[in-house]
Amino acid sequence: MAEQLIIGRHPVVEALRAGRPLQTIYLQRKAGGELIREILQLARQQQVPVKQVPAEKLQKFSRGHHQGCIAIASAVAYYDLQDVINHIVEAGQTPLLVMALGITDVRNLGAIARSAFCLGAQALILPEKDTAPINELAIKTAAGALHHLMVARVSGWKQAYEVLKLNGIHIVATGVHNGVLPDRIDWNQPIALVLGSEDSGLPKPCMEQADAVVTIPIHPDFDSLNVSVAAGILLYQAAMQRQTFHQ
Incomplete structure (x- = not known):
């Protein structure tokens, strides 16, 4: 079964706000802005690993408009x-x-x-x-x-x-x-x-x-x-x- 991806800043922050179990969050290096700051804060509170990666890494996950942010949903809570x-x-x-x-x-x-x-x-x-x-x-x-x-x-x-x-x-x-x-x-x-x-x-x-x-x-x-x-x-x-x- 393929990993379930959550693509884009708004979907990722909404998943965090809802307390959805996440395995890892990938952020494009040097990505900034209010939503990114909130993602980092919520990820730290929920102890979700965050990895800063180059844009090429995100492109391998999705060719869509990822806005520098992709999360992998966890299979367990x-x-x-x-x-x-x-x-x-x-x-x-x-x-x-x-x-x-x-x-x-x-x-x-x-x-x-x-x-x-x-x-x-x-x-x-x-x-x-x-x-x-x-x-x-x-x-x-x-x-x-x-x-x-x-x-x-x-x-x-x-x-x-x-x-x-x-x-x-x-x-x-x-x-x-x-x-x-x-x-x-x-x-x-x-x-x-x-x-x-x-x-x-x-x-x-x-x-x-x-x-x-x-x-x-x-x-x-x-x-x-x-x-x-x-x-x-x-x-x-x-x-x-x-x-x-x-x-």
Whole structure:
């Protein structure tokens, strides 16, 4: 299915005013004016990524009169992280959240979402930048799980950590080396599992400010697991401890 485009300044600003979920807004470089200023303000408030691009990039999206502004509608709704936590707690559940940082492969993101939903996580946390888009391919890979998980969009891991810590949610970062074994984590407490990219992992400060670092033991002749596989292993450990599912 093709991405749904919203073309032109007025349609984009009206979508923002209506709170319509947007994946990304593309603005032509040096574009200005009152509507552009409002688009930037609303996008910042709603944490919608904005990319400044040359006119040629916009022409690839649409040959029509785009007025230097095109948005891509999101296939899922995005929520504020605090609202997500409130919803989970009010439902009488113990939060189990999955934060994916630097996951730029659409299929990996979809597979993470699938494991998260199947193994009892309630929500996915994604940063505005350096993240694969939630498009039709991601939804297909997730086998529809992205329609069941709440998805919170944050400006970055620092903002997410601040909200998580204020709500008493234990942050467990993943690392290739020197972390505790998965069965040493108390998965029954409120937890946010933080996953990093396969190439570079998590930023060092991100790991240092976590409450714990977990490492999956693997064969010494190999360096790492696929990130979606690692997510599945760790979330299975959480599900077993929490007795999420019963025969």
